Amino acid sequence: MSNAFDFAPLLRPDLPPAAPKFAGAPKYNFTGGHGDQDQFPVDGLVAAANSALRRDGRTLATYGFGIDGPQGHRGLREFLVKKLKSDAGIACTIDNILITSGSLQALDLVNGVLLSRGDTVVIERDCYQGTINRYARLGVNAIGIPLDHDGMRIDALSNALDDLKRSGVRPKFIYTIPTIHNPTCTILPQDRRAALLKLAQAHNVPIFEDDCYCDLIWDGKRPPALYAMSSHGGVVHIGSFSKSIGPALRVGYIVAPWELMSRILPLKQDAGSGAIEQMVLAEYCSPHFEERIAKLRQGLRRKRDTMKEALNEQFGTAAEFDDTKGGMFLWVKLPDNVDTMKLYQPALAAGVAINPGPEWSVDKAHSKSRMRLCFAGPTHDEIRKGVAALAEVCHREFGVPTRISNVSR
Numbered sequence: 001m002s003n004a005f006d007f008a009p010l011l012r013p014d015l016p017p018a019a020p021k022f023a024g025a026p027k028y029n030f031t032g033g034h035g036d037q038d039q040f041p042v043d044g045l046v047a048a049a050n051s052a053l054r055r056d057g058r059t060l061a062t063y064g065f066g067i068d069g070p071q072g073h074r075g076l077r078e079f080l081v082k083k084l085k086s087d088a089g090i091a092c093t094i095d096n097i098l099i100t101s102g103s104l105q106a107l108d109l110v111n112g113v114l115l116s117r118g119d120t121v122v123i124e125r126d127c128y129q130g131t132i133n134r135y136a137r138l139g140v141n142a143i144g145i146p147l148d149h150d151g152m153r154i155d156a157l158s159n160a161l162d163d164l165k166r167s168g169v170r171p172k173f174i175y176t177i178p179t180i181h182n183p184t185c186t187i188l189p190q191d192r193r194a195a196l197l198k199l200a201q202a203h204n205v206p207i208f209e210d211d212c213y214c215d216l217i218w219d220g221k222r223p224p225a226l227y228a229m230s231s232h233g234g235v236v237h238i239g240s241f242s243k244s245i246g247p248a249l250r251v252g253y254i255v256a257p258w259e260l261m262s263r264i265l266p267l268k269q270d271a272g273s274g275a276i277e278q279m280v281l282a283e284y285c286s287p288h289f290e291e292r293i294a295k296l297r298q299g300l301r302r303k304r305d306t307m308k309e310a311l312n313e314q315f316g317t318a319a320e321f322d323d324t325k326g327g328m329f330l331w332v333k334l335p336d337n338v339d340t341m342k343l344y345q346p347a348l349a350a351g352v353a354i355n356p357g358p359e360w361s362v363d364k365a366h367s368k369s370r371m372r373l374c375f376a377g378p379t380h381d382e383i384r385k386g387v388a389a390l391a392e393v394c395h396r397e398f399g400v401p402t403r404i405s406n407v408s409r
């Protein structure tokens with residue numbers, strides 16, 4: 001007999017399904033946005049933690065950073081003001097920046113001030129799962145705009161906005177990941193950014209710009225942020241240290257005009273995000289960020305090349321993907337008969353974890369035979385072996401790929 005209290009009848013009716021217990025990490029993990037452990041700057045962070053804590057550690061005795069106020073560590077926000085200006089062209093002050101617990105909290109806060117059940121938002125058709133799931137939970141209708149090799153298609157966006165207008169619907173915002181999109185890794189060029197802003201302004205719809213991969217462009221040359229290019233101020237920008245330093249730190253940020261920031265702040269009711277992380281990042285990033293990022297980009301590009309080679313070798317022409325300009329993913333198209341929602345379980349049983357396409361898209365038919373593979377976490381050897389194991393499973397389940405390196409399976 002169980003002596004466990006029965007919470008079931010008391011639970012809210014609209015909860016997501018119960019979580020499974022953690023069953024350990026898969027041998028070949030191509031899921032999530034994990035970074036490269038071998039490249040993690042342990043020594044630099046140890047030194048930064050030592051000096052920051054010795055100098056400022058006493059402030060940990062306070063809530064909300066004492067004199068720094070509720071928007072987060074002042075030094076970190078000052079670093080961001082400089083970085084956002086020099087990289088993304090954003091002119092802002094520390095009052096426009098709120099440090100959050102990862103950019104997931106930034107998503108929640110921006111959604112929290114703008115969205116109600118029944119609202120409509122416009123997003124890229126293939127999109128970050130964390131964003132899609134949030135709209136589903138909030139009861140928000142997400143209209144997906146197709147992408148091409150240069151990101152969101154502006155002609156399709158224009159048609160969608162016109163359709164919505166005809167139906168009397170004003171979308172709450174256009175959510176976009178313009179700078180190394182997740183999952184396609186496309187980069188929206190500057191002229192499309194200008195066209196997007198023009199359309200948004202014409203329809204009086206703000207833009208929600210999610211820029212967490214912006215540091216991972218191979219040649220380091222990014223187009224200016226939508227926030228920087230906007231002449232009417234209708235853009236909220238979020239970013240993160242998860243991809244540039246490490247996701248376990250849980251440090252992200254929101255950049256917003258004060259009118260919106262002043263409405264967001266009362267919703268952040270957690271008495272501030274973790275302070276040690278912010279102190280250490282502020283200490284580390286000012287002198288080391290550029291050098292760290294340059295090395296990280298090189299390492300990621302080499303892993304991307306290894307994954308491309310492994311896919312070409314193991315899947316041949318059965319796996320199609322773009323030649324990405326940055327990021328940590330490949331968005332792979334397999335032949336139409338492959339259903340990646342059905343590939344996922346047998347692959348996991350063989351030790352290979354993949355992200356099935358339909359979880360990263362609002363168009364389930366279009367994404368059925370697509371999958372997202374992250375190459376940042378596994379080693380080069382694991383990438384080769386994991387892709388080979390995946391090809392075996394895919395062949396067994398779907399007869400694809402049929403031939404590998406001219407050898408019939």
Ligand SMILES: Cc1ncc(COP(=O)(O)O)c(C=O)c1O
Nearest residue numbers: 033102103104128182240242252
């Ligand atoms: C587009 C996008 N936004 C937000 C996040 C959330 O990242 P974090 O909370 O680690 O900053 C991710 C994570 O992968 C992402 O891909």
